[in-house]
Amino acid sequence: MCHFKVYQREDHYHLPDSSLKNHFKVFARKEQYIVNLDEHAQRDHRRKQFVLMQSFESLIAKSRHKKWIPSESTVWRSSRDAWSWMQWPQFPAKVNLTILPSIANCTASRQELYSRKPKFVVVLKTRVEEIEQRRVIRETWARELNAPVVFAVGKSARTLDNWNTVNESKTYGDILQADFIDTYFNLAFKSLSILQWMDKHCPQVDFYVQGDSDMLFSPRMLQSFVAMHRYSEKEIHGVVYTHALVLHSDKYAVNPASYPYAYFPDYCSGRVLLMTKDVPHRLLYFHERRVSKRDHSGYISVDDAYFTGIIAQEAGVQRINASKIVFLDQPSDYGDTVNPCNTLAVGEFKSPRLMRAAWSTLSEEYEGC
Known part of the structure; x- marks a missing residue:
């Protein structure tokens, strides 16, 4: 289950402008809705949210020309479960x-x-x-x-x-x-x-x-x-x-x-x-x-x-x-x-x-x- 709802309070996460705050709240509301669906429906909604999350990322990126600040990277670390439906292969140390x-x-x-x-x-x-x-x-x-x-x-x-x-x-x-x-x-x-x-x-x-x-x-x-x-x-x-x-x-x-x-x-x-x-x-x-x-x-x-x-x-x-x-x-x-x-x-x-x-x-x- 995704933990974005933890960060809905503004004192927990300081977004750079109002447009980002509104965008983030939309994502959080959708996340609360998704957790009540069955597994098949969750996967379908996850795919749709993938596009939304990409847009969220782009908004943040346009607001500053540097790496994310710690609070921003924390959001991404907290969101890794949202991508659990994707099969991300491990990176091997060597190939044959x-x-x-x-x-x-x-x-x-x-x-x-x-x-x-x-x-x-x-x-x-x-x-x-x-x-x-x-x-x-x-x-x-x-x-x-x-x-x-x-x-x-x-x-x-x-x-x-x-x-x-x-x-x-x-x-x-x-x-x-x-x-x-x-x-x-x-x-x-x-x-x-x-x-x-x-x-x-x-x-x-x-x-x-x-x-x-x-x-x-x-x-x-x-x-x-x-x-x-x-x-x-x-x-x-x-x-x-x-x-x-x-x-x-x-x-x-x-x-x-x-x-x-x-x-x-x-x-x-x-x-x-x-x-x-x-x-x-x-x-x-x-x-x-x-x-x-x-x-x-x-x-x-x-x-x-x-x-x-x-x-x-x-x-x-x-x-x-x-x-x-x-x-x-x-x-x-x-x-x-x-x-x-x-x-x-x-x-x-x-x-x-x-x-x-x-x-x-x-x-x-x-x-x-």
Whole structure:
């Protein structure tokens, strides 16, 4: 049973303005009504209240640009029973890696062990079925890169897709697979698998690059960036988001019992991440500490906000904005808006055709830089 009625008195909970107070009273009255219904009716009303609670959260968030004050977070902690009908999975400390890339021992693929050039590895998050997208990447910018490029996937509910993944791994040796179903909701499992592989199987490089399969990297700019930051520590570079609202509905839903605040800490977009060599180990350590010590370590599917925001903040890792990363509103905009000589990565090119066309144009312009 939800305990919102405990907070109906204004001296128990100080809301910032009258609109929030009225909104909260509406929710409290509905809550008193719900507890008198049978279980089936309660579940139906809970789903309707989910939208109401999201609106309540948004009103509070608009009233201040910071984390919730203790009394506000107390409301969310008290409300965790209201979400008892939802099956929030626990966040594991580790995931099981089922396929490891054979080409990337992190000194292979044209990287000499004693070379003065910085050694780095690129890991791209891809879906199981994106076979053609991976092929185009191998044939375009990845071919020009003096570093291994690894493709991280999960498992498919279709047996044929899983067989294709095994065969692709045998052919190219660049597949990293972990034991989870490859869906949008499971992206944080994929990010966790990447960090595990970097930390355990690839600890000897100078820098780590992580990205999405629709991003096109400039080999020259990427190598220059890594050389410039190879000796840095505790840094994640990317497109930094500030004051990002924590949602408790739709595909970005976060269990309020796992993170009872209005805003995420500043975090980097997961579409492109550039990490100093110590970061994967730090993030894993603080992730494992968090899930082992919390009474409720519920899964948070917003992988970039979780690892580069919540966990990075606990680990003391800086999030630094990288101005040379470009996210296009339309894939066709790259010709007008992108300066190839000053762009490290650009996207989103969500199809093999778009990726190949963009590389055909940009690679010629890269030569003139």
